[in-house]
Amino acid sequence: MQRRDFLDARILVVDDEPEKARLVIELLGIGGYRSTLAENDSAQAFATFQAFEPDLMVLDFNMTPFDGLAVLGQIEPLVSHTYLPVLMLTGEISREIKEKALDAGAMDFLTRPFNATEILLRVKNLLHTRLLHLDLENERDLLEDRIRARTIELLRIQDEMLDRLALVAEYRDDATGAHIHRIAEMVRNIASEMKLPDEDIALFSKASLLHDLGKVGIADQVLLKAGRFTDEEMTDMKRHTAIGSEILQGSGSAVLQTAERIARYHHERWNGAGYEGLAGEAIPLEARITAVADVFDALTSKRPHKEGWKREAAIAEIERLSGSHFDPDVVEAFLIVMKKTPTAEQGAV
Numbered sequence: 001m002q003r004r005d006f007l008d009a010r011i012l013v014v015d016d017e018p019e020k021a022r023l024v025i026e027l028l029g030i031g032g033y034r035s036t037l038a039e040n041d042s043a044q045a046f047a048t049f050q051a052f053e054p055d056l057m058v059l060d061f062n063m064t065p066f067d068g069l070a071v072l073g074q075i076e077p078l079v080s081h082t083y084l085p086v087l088m089l090t091g092e093i094s095r096e097i098k099e100k101a102l103d104a105g106a107m108d109f110l111t112r113p114f115n116a117t118e119i120l121l122r123v124k125n126l127l128h129t130r131l132l133h134l135d136l137e138n139e140r141d142l143l144e145d146r147i148r149a150r151t152i153e154l155l156r157i158q159d160e161m162l163d164r165l166a167l168v169a170e171y172r173d174d175a176t177g178a179h180i181h182r183i184a185e186m187v188r189n190i191a192s193e194m195k196l197p198d199e200d201i202a203l204f205s206k207a208s209l210l211h212d213l214g215k216v217g218i219a220d221q222v223l224l225k226a227g228r229f230t231d232e233e234m235t236d237m238k239r240h241t242a243i244g245s246e247i248l249q250g251s252g253s254a255v256l257q258t259a260e261r262i263a264r265y266h267h268e269r270w271n272g273a274g275y276e277g278l279a280g281e282a283i284p285l286e287a288r289i290t291a292v293a294d295v296f297d298a299l300t301s302k303r304p305h306k307e308g309w310k311r312e313a314a315i316a317e318i319e320r321l322s323g324s325h326f327d328p329d330v331v332e333a334f335l336i337v338m339k340k341t342p343t344a345e346q347g348a349v
Helices: 018-030 042-052 068-079 095-104 116-170 178-193 198-208 213-217 231-248 254-265 285-300 311-320 328-340
Strands: 010-014 035-039 056-060 086-090 108-111
Touching: 010 018, 010 042, 018 035, 018 056, 018 116, 035 042, 042 068, 056 068, 056 116, 068 086, 068 095, 086 116, 108 116, 116 178, 116 213, 116 254, 178 198, 178 285, 178 328, 198 254, 198 285, 213 231, 213 254, 231 254, 254 285, 285 311, 285 328, 311 328
Parallel strands: 010 035, 010 056, 056 086, 086 108
Antiparallel strands: none
16 A cells, blocks of 8 residues: 555455455445455455455454465465554454464454444554555665665766776776777676676676776886887886786775786786796686786787787687686687677777
8 A cells, every 4th residue: 555545545354254244344434445345255365365455454263165364374475575454353262363363464353243433443553554564665665766776876986987997007008998898898708608607797897997007007118118028127017917906905895806806916827927926726717817808909909019910810829828828718718709709800809
């Protein structure tokens, strides 16, 4: 029952004696209630309850083939999540039966014979409680909707900030941010092909945007050099993984924690010959996936010091390095992704 006229509350009367049910309906009409329904077959009470969706049920205890307790048992799954008042009509019954009825969901009892004033007061009180409960439910739903909308907005802002932060590292040689977005898409595709949980797929893809954040700490003459690095320059360039890790460490955000691991370990190699010497599964999975995506994109991209490789040549190189440079399982997933992706030059992957 939404917030509407109190007298529009739907009231279902279940009694296998039509005369008694009719009497209750008439008394409710005297009280001004406009939406009432009688069901005389207790075997049909459940179906009628589902169709009518009452705000209150007036239920006789002594019925056949199902008594009031049996009917309560049938509807319990439908009302266990909300407050649905049940007024049980009885003759003289034992305390034990009353306790069972209360346990089954009855809210109040009315002993026959009863007068109009008595039943109308009981119904009014039960419906008042029902209405208050629904008001609270409506307020809760509105609050949940606001929280949900705010959460979506915060996630949108988080994604935008990740994107902008990642672009800082790319701005000097790729102001469009195309590289980081290609990496994120490739990470998503590989992780999906590996049948990882959806939450991990989304997490790894978002976090991979920041894989080269540490490049903000590398001098332009090294980062943009149009030629091979000297040993000293290579050592300086390798610092970008540690710099990125330092920038991102200590966060309580799952995305930034994942990004920190990717930034630090995406240049590790499966055989242990990477920057920090981690090998095999000691390298975080998100970093192993990003490593394949990063190298493939680096190979196929045109940079100041090189032309981009052809797609087929880059794929062959990734496959050649499986088991040495890259995790074989990640490469296997990468190759499947490549087969599913239309053949094109870099920028269409």
